[in-house]
Amino acid sequence: MFRANILRMTVAADKAAEFEAECRNQLRVVTEREAGTILYGFFRRAGAASTILPAVPKNHVEYIHLMGYRDEDAQKLHFKIEHNPEAQWAWGRVFQTFMAAPWVAEHFETADIVTGVSRDHHWEPGTMFRFTFHRFKVQEGRGEEFEREAKKQLDIVKAREPGTVLYTFCRRSPNGSGLLPKSASTHPEYLHFMAYKDEKAAQLHREIEFDPNAEWTWGKTFRGFLEAPLENESILSEGLVTGITRDQVWD
Numbered sequence: 585m586f587r588a589n590i591l592r593m594t595v596a597a598d599k600a601a602e603f604e605a606e607c608r609n610q611l612r613v614v615t616e617r618e619a620g621t622i623l624y625g626f627f628r629r630a631g632a633a634s635t636i637l638p639a640v641p642k643n644h645v646e647y648i649h650l651m652g653y654r655d656e657d658a659q660k661l662h663f664k665i666e667h668n669p670e671a672q673w674a675w676g677r678v679f680q681t682f683m684a685a686p687w688v689a690e691h692f693e694t695a696d697i698v699t700g701v702s703r704d705h706h707w708e709p710g711t712m713f714r715f716t717f718h719r720f721k722v723q724e725g726r727g728e729e730f731e732r733e734a735k736k737q738l739d740i741v742k743a744r745e746p747g748t749v750l751y752t753f754c755r756r757s758p759n760g761s762g763l764l765p766k767s768a769s770t771h772p773e774y775l776h777f778m779a780y781k782d783e784k785a786a787q788l789h790r791e792i793e794f795d796p797n798a799e800w801t802w803g804k805t806f807r808g809f810l811e812a813p814l815e816n817e818s819i820l821s822e823g824l825v826t827g828i829t830r831d832q833v834w835d
Contacts, residue, residue: 585700585834586656588623588692588754590717590775591649592637592763594685600645603682604628604825607647610675611826615706617665620658623750625650625707625827627715627819634817636719636764644684647825648717648817650777652702654832688762690775692754698731698774699738700752700834705781707749707827713783715750715824718776719764719815720806727755727772730809734774737793737802742833744792747785752777752834771811779829 595603607626614624629646633639640646653659667676705711722730734753741751756773760766767773780786794803 585622585697585832586653586694587659588652588697588752588834589650589689590763590777591651591687591689593647593649593679593683593687594641595645595647595682596684597643597645599682599684600628603645603647603679606675606678606682608826609673610678611828613665613675614662615828618658618662619830620654621651621662621828622654622658622702622830622832623650623652623828625715625829626825627827628823628825629817629819630823634815635813636717636815636817641685648715648819649687650827652832652834690756690761690763692775696755696757697834698753698755699735700750700754700777701738701742701748702752702829702832702834703746703749704831705749705829707779707824707829709821709824711781712749712821712824712827713780713786714818714820715777715779716816716818717778719756720774720776720810721767721812721815722772722774722809723811724769724771726809730772730774730806731755733802733805733809736800737805740792740802741789745785745789747781748778748789749781749785749829750777750779769811 627648631640
C-alpha cells in the first residue's frame, strides 16, 4: 500500500443530506475509474463524544472519510480526477462548498502501514454491519514487539475471517496530526481500522479474538502492551453513507 488517510469533515446539519448525495456521486466515480483506490468511504458520526474524538458541534454533522491507494500512480490518478478543472463535476470543487469548519486529517505513508488486509466489498447501508477505529498507546520501547504480534493477528484474519472486509494497523507519527494530538510521552501509537460486512462476521471475529482454548489470541495479547486505556469510535450500519474496499494485502 502506498498511502492511507483518515479525515474528519464538518457539515451544517441542513446541508447534510445534500452532502451525502454528493459523496455517493464521488463513490461512483471512484468505483468506475479508480481501480487502484483500495479504500474509499464516508461514515456519519453519531454526534456524541467517543473516547477518541470530541462531540459534534450543535447543528452540525461530522463525517469520517477514509482513503487508501495501492501505489503512487493510483493516488495521482485520484487527484487528477478529483481536481479536473475541465470536468462538469469534480469532488475537489464540490466538497469544499459544504465544509462548515476546516477538515482535519491524518496520513499514513507506506513505511507507516504496519500490516492489513481489505476485501472486495461495496459499503452501503444494509450491506455493512460496523466500522471501528482504535487508538493504541503502546508502552515505550515495545513498538516492534507490538507490530510482530499485530502481524500474527492479521494472518488469522486473512485465513479465517472472510467477512472482515477491512483490518489494518498504521503507525502514527510522534508529531500527531490535525485529527489527533501527539502523545504526551514517547510511547508509540497506532491507529487500527476494522470493518465487518455483517453481524455474523463481527461475532466470528470476537470468538476467534477471545477464544479461551486457543494457544494465542489477540484479545489477551494486545492488552499487555497498552500504556493507557484503548480509545475507539464505532459506527454502525446506519451511519454508513457509502464506500468501497478492494482486495489488497496492506504490507
